Structure formats: C-alpha cells, structure tokens
Amino acid sequence: MRSALIEVLKCLRCGTDDLHFIIKKKDDLEVTQGSVTCRRCGLTYSIKDGILNCLVYSDSVVRAARRVYEKSKESLVKNDISPQKLAQREHLESNYRHDTVINFNELLLRLNAEQGWALDIGAGTCWTTAGLAGRGYRPVAIDISADNKLELGRQHFDKDIYFDRVLADVNHLPFRPEVFSLAFASAALHHSRNLDLSLSQIFRTMKSLGRLEIANEPVRGLAEAFQTNIGHLEGPDDVIEKHYGIRTWMKALERAGFAGRYLFPDNIRQRLATGGFIGRHKFYYLAGFTAKLYKFPWAKFILERILFYSGMHLFGLPLIYTGEKTPANQNLAGDNDGK
Ligand SMILES: [Zn+2]
Structure with a gap:
C-alpha cells in the first residue's frame, strides 16, 4: 500500500480516522512492510508484502x-x-x-x-x-x-x-x-x-x-x-x-x-451471435436454438429488449x-x- 490510502481508511474497532502509518520497508512502488495503528484504541493493522491486513x-x-x-x-x-x-x-x-x-x-x-x-x-x-x-x-x-x-x-x-x-x-x-x-x-x-x-x-x-x-x-x-x-x-x-x-x-x-x-450480458450476446455455447453453459440446447434465431434482427430485438426480464426470471x-x-x-x- 501507499501512504495516500490513509485518506480513506478508518479503524474497524473504534471508527476513528486518526491513524498512524509506520513504514518498515518500501520499494519503488509501495510500502511493503509496516503497519497502521489506531491512535485512539491502539489496534494495529499489519502490512505484509504490500498488503494491508x-x-x-x-x-x-x-x-x-x-x-x-x-x-x-x-x-x-x-x-x-x-x-x-x-x-x-x-x-x-x-x-x-x-x-x-x-x-x-x-x-x-x-x-x-x-x-x-x-x-x-x-x-x-x-x-x-x-x-x-x-x-x-x-x-x-x-x-x-x-x-x-x-x-x-x-x-x-x-x-x-x-x-x-x-x-x-x-x-x-x-x-x-x-x-x-x-x-x-x-x-x-x-x-x-x-x-x-x-x-x-x-x-x-x-x-x-x-x-x-x-x-x-x-x-x-x-x-x-x-x-x-x-x-x-x-x-x-x-x-x-x-x-x-x-x-x-x-x-x-x-x-x-x-x-x-x-x-x-455482452458474453451472452456474443455467444448468441456465434452460436458458441458449450456444455458448461446453462440450458445448453435451448441456448443453441436461440442462437439460430438470433441472426434475425427482429429476434435479437425481442430477446434483448422484450424478453430480457422474463428470461432473467426464468433462466437467470x-x-x-x-x-x-x-x-x-x-x-x-x-x-x-x-x-
Ligand atoms: Zn481504533
């Protein structure tokens, strides 16, 4: 982490934002070892390999x-x-x-x-x-x-x-x-x-x-x-x-x-356009059939606009x-x- 992160942190125990940043080791990117300590309640959060815990x-x-x-x-x-x-x-x-x-x-x-x-x-x-x-x-x-x-x-x-x-x-x-x-x-x-x-x-x-x-x-x-x-x-x-x-x-x-x-979802749109559904996808056969219809603009409009919410409810x-x-x-x- 970098010291600027202190701007947005608060103590999880007491809620204060009065935090003290201690640097033990840093490289050209960030502080790699150190800690953040709460000045009010004393709780310490460690920094290891650049990650604040x-x-x-x-x-x-x-x-x-x-x-x-x-x-x-x-x-x-x-x-x-x-x-x-x-x-x-x-x-x-x-x-x-x-x-x-x-x-x-x-x-x-x-x-x-x-x-x-x-x-x-x-x-x-x-x-x-x-x-x-x-x-x-x-x-x-x-x-x-x-x-x-x-x-x-x-x-x-x-x-x-x-x-x-x-x-x-x-x-x-x-x-x-x-x-x-x-x-x-x-x-x-x-x-x-x-x-x-x-x-x-x-x-x-x-x-x-x-x-x-x-x-x-x-x-x-x-x-x-x-x-x-x-x-x-x-x-x-x-x-x-x-x-x-x-x-x-x-x-x-x-x-x-x-x-x-x-x-x-754009991933579904792309798979409908290419027919690229595989067994991992839900309702694989139905998806394959829908993909055949999808090449018609009217079907695309109906599927994405009119049937979208009912499709979400039914198929997720x-x-x-x-x-x-x-x-x-x-x-x-x-x-x-x-x-
Ligand atoms: Zn605290």
Whole structure:
C-alpha cells in the first residue's frame, strides 16, 4: 500500500480516522512492510508484502474460505504456472475466463475516465482492479485472501498501473463514509453470507451519486429448480455460493438505496451471435436454438429488449448491473459496522 490510502481508511474497532502509518520497508512502488495503528484504541493493522491486513473481525465463514484458497494455492504450485499467468487467471476454465473478461471490458467502456477512489470488491488476482486503474481511478482491491489472490496484484503493476491491496471482509469495510466514486464487484457478492449487510456497507463507503457496477454474478432462474446443473461453481462447498434469483437481487439493491438498471450480458450476446455455447453453459440446447434465431434482427430485438426480464426470471443470465447511490436514501443507511 501507499501512504495516500490513509485518506480513506478508518479503524474497524473504534471508527476513528486518526491513524498512524509506520513504514518498515518500501520499494519503488509501495510500502511493503509496516503497519497502521489506531491512535485512539491502539489496534494495529499489519502490512505484509504490500498488503494491508484489515481482517480483524474474520468469522468462521471467512476463515473456512481462506483455508480453501490456501489449499487451492498449494495444489496450483505443483502445476508450476507462472505468477503472471495466474494473475491473468489462466488456471481457470478458459470459457469462464473469456465470458467474465467480455463483460468487464464492456463495463470499462461504460465508465468515464475518473480520478476518484474506487473499491474493487472480492478482487481476487486483481485483473479487474488493474483495468480500473487503467481508466484513471485510484482503486483499492479488497479480498479475504492473499493466497493466489491479492498477492498476485503486483504482477499487474507497471509505470502507469498501481492500486492498493487490503485484506478485508465486505461486511466489515475499513473505510470512511462517502469516499468511493465507484464500487465494483465481479463474481464476488454471491460469496457473501449476507447480501443486505454487504450492500449497506458498500453504500456507506460510496460518495453520493457514486456508481455501483456489478458483473458476472450468477443468477438462479426459476427453471433451474427442475435441473441439476445450476451453472459454474467456483470452489468447493466451503466457500459460500449463493445463486439468488433476479427478484432477490433487485429487491436487495433497492433496499440498500441504489437505483440502476440491468443490462443484457455482452458474453451472452456474443455467444448468441456465434452460436458458441458449450456444455458448461446453462440450458445448453435451448441456448443453441436461440442462437439460430438470433441472426434475425427482429429476434435479437425481442430477446434483448422484450424478453430480457422474463428470461432473467426464468433462466437467470449473469447479472450485469449499473446503478448509483441515491442521495435520498443516505440518512437511512447508518454506520453499522462494529463501532
Ligand atoms: Zn481504533
């Protein structure tokens, strides 16, 4: 991390922003070893390999998930994949990686170039955080694990790309209120044990009218009740996987105080155009049939505009949401994180 991050941090225990930054070791990019200490309550957050550790309230769910990522790192070490390749997620299934990249690249096109602080929730190997930095933001990557995740962030750094990395739980965000111009999550929020709490924490740390962008979260369709394949699962059972229906997402986002819209996923659009569905995709045969119709402009219009929401309810396409923090609801969201 760099010292400027202090501008947006607060103590998780007492809530003060009166923090003391101690540098033990640094290189030409950032502080690699040191600590941040709260002047009021004395709690110390360590910095190791450039990553600030704010997991002071980690519960059993977070600890279980951290163990899964630790084990998964151990198994990957045997495969001898370079850190650069791991940082680009080349150890993941290529179609999944391709789909998520398509949807993220489309999101980058939607974003205006910005100078403000941005929060990348569940940033993993930080490939998205690097993309946000490339658009001019000052992003902060948070994740609950460094193993094969935040530690790989350094692979993305170059003379123009830098971001801070913080070990943190989205349900206990160590940030001051109203600091982020953008909050972003890609395939991360469905790992939260409490979507309402996560969204209220994100809301609190965002500036009024700040943007919330969500991509690649799995959405469960009603029709999936009748089939066993419920789509891609990222890890073993002890990482929480919650595949909500679109109604649950819509209600939760509205309750948290966000106003926005749901977009037709670009990865599905591209696969419809090329007929490139594979067995991994949900409703594989139906998707293949739909792709045959998709070449007709009228069918494309009906599918993307008229049938989009009913399709979401029934089949559950990946969630692509673009919204903003509505100022009207600001007073409703109190600072409720462990103070
Ligand atoms: Zn404190």
